[in-house]
Amino acid sequence: MKNIKGETMTVDIKHLDHKGSGRGSTWRENDEGNPKKLRLIVPQTLPGETVKVTVDRPDRKKWRTNPQEILTTSPERVEPPCPHFEKCGGCIWQHWNYSGQLNYKTAHVKQILEHKGYDKGLVRETIGMEDPWHYRNKMEFTFSPEGDLGLHEQGNFRKIIPLETCLIAGETMVDATMVVSEWVKDHQLEGYDKDLHEGLLRHLMVRQSFATGEIMLALFATKAPEGPLQQAADDLVARITERCPNVKSLLWLENTDWADRAQSEKDHVLAGRDFINDEMAGYRFRLWFDTFFQTNPLQAAKLVELALEMGQPKKTEKMIDLFCGVGTFSLPFADRVKELAGIELVESSIESAKRNAEDNGLSNTRFLAKDARKGIDQMLESFGKPELLLIDPPRSGAGGKVMRRIGRAQPQRIVYVSCNPESFAEDLQELEPFGYTLKEVQPVDLFPHTFHVELVTIIELKEK
Numbered sequence: 001m002k003n004i005k006g007e008t009m010t011v012d013i014k015h016l017d018h019k020g021s022g023r024g025s026t027w028r029e030n031d032e033g034n035p036k037k038l039r040l041i042v043p044q045t046l047p048g049e050t051v052k053v054t055v056d057r058p059d060r061k062k063w064r065t066n067p068q069e070i071l072t073t074s075p076e077r078v079e080p081p082c083p084h085f086e087k088c089g090g091c092i093w094q095h096w097n098y099s100g101q102l103n104y105k106t107a108h109v110k111q112i113l114e115h116k117g118y119d120k121g122l123v124r125e126t127i128g129m130e131d132p133w134h135y136r137n138k139m140e141f142t143f144s145p146e147g148d149l150g151l152h153e154q155g156n157f158r159k160i161i162p163l164e165t166c167l168i169a170g171e172t173m174v175d176a177t178m179v180v181s182e183w184v185k186d187h188q189l190e191g192y193d194k195d196l197h198e199g200l201l202r203h204l205m206v207r208q209s210f211a212t213g214e215i216m217l218a219l220f221a222t223k224a225p226e227g228p229l230q231q232a233a234d235d236l237v238a239r240i241t242e243r244c245p246n247v248k249s250l251l252w253l254e255n256t257d258w259a260d261r262a263q264s265e266k267d268h269v270l271a272g273r274d275f276i277n278d279e280m281a282g283y284r285f286r287l288w289f290d291t292f293f294q295t296n297p298l299q300a301a302k303l304v305e306l307a308l309e310m311g312q313p314k315k316t317e318k319m320i321d322l323f324c325g326v327g328t329f330s331l332p333f334a335d336r337v338k339e340l341a342g343i344e345l346v347e348s349s350i351e352s353a354k355r356n357a358e359d360n361g362l363s364n365t366r367f368l369a370k371d372a373r374k375g376i377d378q379m380l381e382s383f384g385k386p387e388l389l390l391i392d393p394p395r396s397g398a399g400g401k402v403m404r405r406i407g408r409a410q411p412q413r414i415v416y417v418s419c420n421p422e423s424f425a426e427d428l429q430e431l432e433p434f435g436y437t438l439k440e441v442q443p444v445d446l447f448p449h450t451f452h453v454e455l456v457t458i459i460e461l462k463e464k
Ligand SMILES: C[S@@+](CC[C@H](N)C(=O)[O-])C[C@H]1O[C@@H](n2cnc3c(N)ncnc32)[C@H](O)[C@@H]1O
Pocket: 292, 293, 294, 323, 324, 325, 326, 327, 328, 329, 343, 344, 345, 346, 349, 370, 371, 372, 373, 392, 393, 394, 395, 419
């Protein structure tokens, strides 16, 4: 196919792709003069729209395009409220009204399950948020080499959009970020250049407990806050103390690694403590800068509530929580079962889960830091067969080995919490030969204005 970059064409948007961008197609002659279907990706469009686009670049077997003019507008289209919307990669569906987003998420889950042979009638309507803005309790902003602080441009990890506002982050988190941004400019500090591996400031991680109000600011830098930087660090402490009383943890974290991750080789507590206190579903959690915790706390509390409702834990039962993280589900379930065992890969999360259980006065838990694929056998041998099992794997799903091991262990009820309907459906199929039936699927919108959807589901062993 000849290069069609820069060509303008008209396209009907039929579907959305797996990342939430519009998809359509048109016909073109190929080099041999035969008609060839061109598959086009059109960001910021909606199903049912007709759009004039300019072709940008090839993307695997498709062409990425830029919308120029919406010729037929979807009745669900709205004016995106955020000034960064067109460029920022944070939330790609701000041009879609919220009920349209929720309906799409429900239909998408139904379609995936139906495709795998399940009854789509088991899928309930997606539970949305009453106010779908300022819902995130954690953000990671990046410094450009010039010292601008903001989010990455969509599809371009080298470009930073200087932050003016963010409509999905908690509002006081944005205020605290702006104080740091101003401080960087006033001291003319340089950002880090990842191509040259030079410069000082890399990222700013902001996390806040919506329950206690406490904020953590963690600045990742390539040098210690010493020598000439000491004065600047002292000034940051003074500004934050005066203007952001909710900041209970102000950290300077050294990271000299080439890898561009928010990790630390040496931690400096500039002010306050090295953790913040949070609460979820009535349980207390301590969060360090590297603790994984659900990022939409209001909706995550609903996930816990739904998991309890579907799992029906009993005081006589044993339970396993696979991929347990810091114990978001383990703690409320442990309160309602005889004994609970959690498995999780990340050691620091397991340390947190143990401490969280202790902080909440739970003495019937045990936690194992291990890859689930290996840890599950070990746990089943030492702990015995559970009546109830909760599983909340990463996006890739649990995989056949883990699912078949669960199937052989024959827990009566499995609560499967998923952030990816596709991998959920695949894992579910692995359970079929072991006599399980899918009973109910509840989608929950944890990330409004993005294509992500979370599921809480219940799978039961058929009566013999
Ligand atoms: C979706 S999170 C769920 C965490 C927890 N249930 C919660 O709600 O906070 C998935 C978890 O699986 C863990 N994980 C990823 N791969 C793993 C593996 N192979 N074995 C065990 N845990 C794993 C991650 O560290 C993460 O904590």
